[in-house]
Amino acid sequence: MTSVLSTTPTTRSMGRPIPLFVIAGVLLLRTGLLFAVGGLALRTSGARAGEVMSFVNLWIVPVDLISIYVVWWLLRRSGRSLGDLTGRFQGRDVAWGLLVLVIGMIALQGGGFLGNLIAFGGPPPVDNSLPAPPVWLGLWSLLLIPITIAVAEELVYRGFGQKGLQSAIGRWPAMLVVAAFFGLQHAALSMxxxxxxxxxxxxxxxxxxxxxxxxxxxxxxxxxxxxxxxxDVLGLGLPMLMWSLS
Known part of the structure; x- marks a missing residue:
């Protein structure tokens, strides 16, 4: 039985190599789009945190769809497909996904603690004056946003970006570069x-x-x-829905 942890690429998935500057451009494109959305939210809301969050949550789905389309188009031009990038889905991927969830929660909790310690010197201030979002935005955040974010970010960063860069700069440098872009894009969500x-x-x-x-x-x-x-369902969707219902 072939292990799910094997990293050997298939012949079909090789395709034509994509230039390094194109890969960097895709990483910058998604980050730039999110900063554009965040900047527009600030201008239209007058920097009111609740309105900024609602605006960004609404428009992040189109950004995700644009990101997915760009990756699909570039792969198609190189003789590949999204399936070559994602691999074939198997039932055991669900079990591995639960492991990813646990590791991701630990990493986010640890990273959030360190980030708050560096930026605030401790726990961040809590603004209890923010109005609850509308219920439709809570449902949007639960039912749609986690799907588009998960697909778009994994395709752009761990799929297209990391796999594309590692052949040029090595596996570990590629992982760190992509992680840096992944972190930078989230600055646009807290402007x-x-x-x-x-x-x-x-x-x-x-x-x-x-x-x-x-x-x-x-x-x-x-x-x-x-x-x-x-x-994202547990950390974004459910909290937003419960907040909107309050």
Whole structure:
């Protein structure tokens, strides 16, 4: 039986090599799109944190879809497909996805603690004045956002980015570069506070390192996509829905 942890690529998945600058461009594109959304949210909301969060949560889905389309288009031009990047889904990927969820939660908790310690010197301040979001946004955050984020980020970062860079700069440097971009993009989701941006970048960089290491071990992206989806359901979707219902 072939191990899910094998990293040997198939012949079909090799395709034509994609230039390094194109891979870097895709990583920068997603980060730039998120900063554009965050900047537009600040301009339209007057820096009110609740409105910024609602705006970003609404528009992150189109950003995810654009990211997925760009990766699909570039793979198609190189003679490959999204299936070559994700690998074939198997039932055991669900079990591995649960392991990814546990490791991801530990990494996010540890990274968040370190980020808050560096940025705030301890726990971040809590703003209890934020109004509850509408129920439709809570449902949007539970039912749709975790799916598009998990697919888009795993395709862009651990799939297209990390696998593309490692042949040029090595496995570990590629993982660290991609984790840095993964962390940087999350600064765009906390643009109302410089300290929160710093904390978010540090925390998600550490989570990106954990996901990057797992990506080097798994044959397919499906365990990472499943684990990432569950992580966002529990850490983003459910809290947003419960808050909106309050």
């Amino acid at each position: 109302t506070s410089g300290e929160m941006m710093l904390s978010r970048v540090i925390g998600t960089f550490i989570a990106g390192v954990a996901f990057g290491i797992m990506a080097m071990r798994f044959r397919t992206l499906w365990p990472l996509i499943i684990g990432h989806w569950l992580l």
